[in-house]
Amino acid sequence: MIKTDALIVGAGPVGLFCAHQLGIIGLKCEIVDNLDKIGGQCIELYPDKPIYDIPAIPECTGEELTNNLIKQIKPFNFNFHLNDRVQEIKNENNEWIVKTLKGKEFLTPNIVIAGGVGSFEPRKFPTKSCEKFEGNSVLYSVKDKSIFKDKKVVIFGGGDSALDWAIELSKNSEVTLIHRRDEFRGAPASVEKIKELEKEKKIEILTKYSIKDVKGNENLESVEIKNDEDQSKIINTDYVLGFFGLIMQLGPILEWGLNIDKKTIPVNTENFETNKKGIFAIGDICSYPGKLKLILSGFHEGALAARGCFKYAKPNEKYRFEFTTTSKTVKGRIGVKE
Numbered sequence: 001m002i003k004t005d006a007l008i009v010g011a012g013p014v015g016l017f018c019a020h021q022l023g024i025i026g027l028k029c030e031i032v033d034n035l036d037k038i039g040g041q042c043i044e045l046y047p048d049k050p051i052y053d054i055p056a057i058p059e060c061t062g063e064e065l066t067n068n069l070i071k072q073i074k075p076f077n078f079n080f081h082l083n084d085r086v087q088e089i090k091n092e093n094n095e096w097i098v099k100t101l102k103g104k105e106f107l108t109p110n111i112v113i114a115g116g117v118g119s120f121e122p123r124k125f126p127t128k129s130c131e132k133f134e135g136n137s138v139l140y141s142v143k144d145k146s147i148f149k150d151k152k153v154v155i156f157g158g159g160d161s162a163l164d165w166a167i168e169l170s171k172n173s174e175v176t177l178i179h180r181r182d183e184f185r186g187a188p189a190s191v192e193k194i195k196e197l198e199k200e201k202k203i204e205i206l207t208k209y210s211i212k213d214v215k216g217n218e219n220l221e222s223v224e225i226k227n228d229e230d231q232s233k234i235i236n237t238d239y240v241l242g243f244f245g246l247i248m249q250l251g252p253i254l255e256w257g258l259n260i261d262k263k264t265i266p267v268n269t270e271n272f273e274t275n276k277k278g279i280f281a282i283g284d285i286c287s288y289p290g291k292l293k294l295i296l297s298g299f300h301e302g303a304l305a306a307r308g309c310f311k312y313a314k315p316n317e318k319y320r321f322e323f324t325t326t327s328k329t330v331k332g333r334i335g336v337k338e
Contacts, residue, residue: 001107004108005108006109008029009086010115011080013065015031015033016072017298020076021307022076026333027309028076030106032081033080033081034101038070039063041062042062042065047063048061049061075333075334076334081102085252086111087252094312095107095278096109096278109309110308111280113253113265113285114282114285115283121249123245124140124242133216137216142241148172148239149173151239153241154235156210157179158185162186162241163177166197166203167203177194178207178210208227208228209226212226214240215234257276258274265286266286267288272304272305273308284298
């Protein structure tokens with residue numbers, strides 16, 4: 001069992017800054033996220049898109065913001081538990097026993113929910129036969145594009161992700177792009193590029209088709225598709241990729257006994273604590289009068305939630321506010337040498 005002063009659920013910008021604030025005041029934390037990378041929505045949804053409303057930063061991308069936040073908490077050596085999800089919590093003697101989907105256990109007086117609008121999960125194929133191959137040859141994201149080299153790949157989807165990966169994989173793979181509509185929803189430049197590649201016979205495009213079935217024994221062998229008139233076509237393939245966007249769900253949080261209002265968690269604005277002692281909610285997932293869904297608002301919420309954690313983590317100590325500009329103690333924690 002891992003003992004810590006606070007467990008942060010969510011490794012997006014707000015969770016990362018809350019971790020920084022916990023480190024500043026001398027508390028330890030562990031961070032759990034169901035994504036396989038740090039950054040939350042910033043990395044999963046818009047890593048390359050500019051953000052214009054971060055104080056003192058006129059413009060930055062989601063990836064740049066994430067990288068800077070990671071750099072900011074580096075001195076504290078906090079541990080990340082990625083590709084995992086908090087599943088169960090139980091209170092014993094004013095401490096929370098937390099269990100994850102992968103079987104990890106934490107003991108902590110504080111849980112900070114910084115889960116954005118919930119956990120991200122890919123929209124999956126509705127076809128039951130796909131489940132057998134999911135994570136192996138039926139995939140909803142690309143972690144290592146080298147596995148597709150010299151392979152047959154069928155891609156489903158009409159948005160940016162589907163188009164971008166079709167373009168990228170066509171360099172070294174035999175790619176078929178399938179979309180249920182005639183028109184693609186991706187960036188105009190990507191749509192134009194796809195059509196060029198089709199003319200050059202580097203990509204095959206099939207529209208008004210959707211998946212019907214996948215076939216294979218140990219390995220995937222083919223995918224069956226159908227059109228609006230239920231006419232079928234079978235395509236031999238090594239991999240099937242589906243890019244249908246992400247769905248956001250509160251998931252197990254619904255079972256924790258928290259007050260829920262329209263898929264958000266009401267909090268007080270003194271320290272962003274929920275109706276459960278020692279459980280805080282910050283970022284898009286929390287709600288209160290005047291709430292703004294801005295990253296900068298989440299930073300403010302994380303700073304106050306961190307101070308709220310202090311009284312439970314160190315009940316016999318009195319919290320003393322210190323400025324980072326003048327405090328030798330704080331400077332020592334972040335590795336500044338004078």
